[in-house]
Amino acid sequence: MRVHRVILALAAAVLAWSGGVAAADTAPPLKVVATTGMIADTARAIGGSAVTVTALMGEGVDPHLYKASPGDVRVMTGAGLLLWNGLHLEGRLGDAITKLGSRVPVVCVTDSMPQDQLLRSAGAGSAPDPHVWFDLALWRFACERIRDAIIERKPDAADEVRERCAAHLALLDTAARHVQAVVASIPAERRLLVTAHDAFGYFGRANGISVRGIQGLSTDSEASLREVNALIDVIVERKVPAVFIESSVPRKAVEALVEGCSARGHAVTIGGELLSDAIGAAGTEQGTHVGMVVHDAEVIARALGGNAPARPAVLAAWLDVAGGRAP
Numbered sequence: 594m595r596v597h598r599v600i601l602a603l604a605a606a607v608l609a610w611s612g613g614v615a616a617a618d619t620a621p622p623l624k625v626v627a628t629t630g631m632i633a634d635t636a637r638a639i640g641g642s643a644v645t646v647t648a649l650m651g652e653g654v655d656p657h658l659y660k661a662s663p664g665d666v667r668v669m670t671g672a673g674l675l676l677w678n679g680l681h682l683e684g685r686l687g688d689a690i691t692k693l694g695s696r697v698p699v700v701c702v703t704d705s706m707p708q709d710q711l712l713r714s715a716g717a718g719s720a721p722d723p724h725v726w727f728d729l730a731l732w733r734f735a736c737e738r739i740r741d742a743i744i745e746r747k748p749d750a751a752d753e754v755r756e757r758c759a760a761h762l763a764l765l766d767t768a769a770r771h772v773q774a775v776v777a778s779i780p781a782e783r784r785l786l787v788t789a790h791d792a793f794g795y796f797g798r799a800n801g802i803s804v805r806g807i808q809g810l811s812t813d814s815e816a817s818l819r820e821v822n823a824l825i826d827v828i829v830e831r832k833v834p835a836v837f838i839e840s841s842v843p844r845k846a847v848e849a850l851v852e853g854c855s856a857r858g859h860a861v862t863i864g865g866e867l868l869s870d871a872i873g874a875a876g877t878e879q880g881t882h883v884g885m886v887v888h889d890a891e892v893i894a895r896a897l898g899g900n901a902p903a904r905p906a907v908l909a910a911w912l913d914v915a916g917g918r919a920p
């Protein structure tokens with residue numbers, strides 16, 4: 594009888610214990626909503642199973658011109674953590690996010706970046722360049738900000754999230770070195786990157802290539818004829834072999850530039866499509882932040898006469914998984 598009672602007590606204890614474990618295991622992941630694919634991908638890489646991540650802007654979407662739909666507002670309102678780029682990247686969507694700030698936990702992933710590392714187009718007083726994801730060393734600050742924001746709301750996952758973040762920072766270092774080597778393979782006199790808008794300032798600074806965009810830092814204003822003609826002068830003078838379209842910007846302006854150069858007797862080709870303000874399709878390597886930067890560097894190098902050296906093994910393996918070529 595006594596033994597029976599002990600067994601019953603033990604069974605009850607085991608049930609209570611397993612119930613407790615089950616509750617911890619099934620604790621719902623943190624609902625993260627990110628404005629851009631670059632931020633969403635980084636949050637997925639760092640958050641792992643502790644988060645579910647939704648990106649508001651998909652493949653080919655221009656963040657400068659994006660307006661929040663009623664559906665977006667519902668998704669943002671239901672977020673456990675809302676991540677955005679700030680620095681005026683999101684244009685009107687940024688206004689909507691600022692208004693939500695009192696109701697939803699909102700974190701701006703660029704707000705811990707040192708001010709003196711931000712690029713400004715015209716002197717210290719002007720607005721900073723928002724395209725910070727193209728400087729993989731500077732993007733560390735975004736990773737750490739995302740890590741801390743997840744841990745604050747999901748302390749039970751702190752160890753996993755810290756480990757994943759450290760691994761991701763190591764990957765960014767490897768990718769940064771590879772991208773530098775890729776750009777360095779372009780003959781020095783050909784290191785001029787001409788694109789649809791000024792998204793590649795940080796890419797240029799990090800990798801030693803001059804950059805010129807037809808439109809400015811945002812796509813919300815048209816380039817003047819005078820500016821386009823000045824750019825044609827530079828391309829003709831420096832015999833630039835290729836210019837580039839961007840997946841999130843209409844290609845018309847770049848095609849007009851090619852025609853303008855042709856009329857001046859200089860044949861310039863479209864060297865490929867770059868991913869500037871939006872990552873590529875889900876399930877491809879370009880559908881990740883690291884993959885987009887590597888893809889762009891390799892497309893640019895090949896079109897400008899470089900040879901794009903082989904990817905380091907660690908990076909190649911990671912991109913194979915991202916691109917669905919390896920489990």
Ligand SMILES: [Zn+2]
Pocket residue numbers: 657724790791792810811812869870
């Ligand atoms: Zn842009």
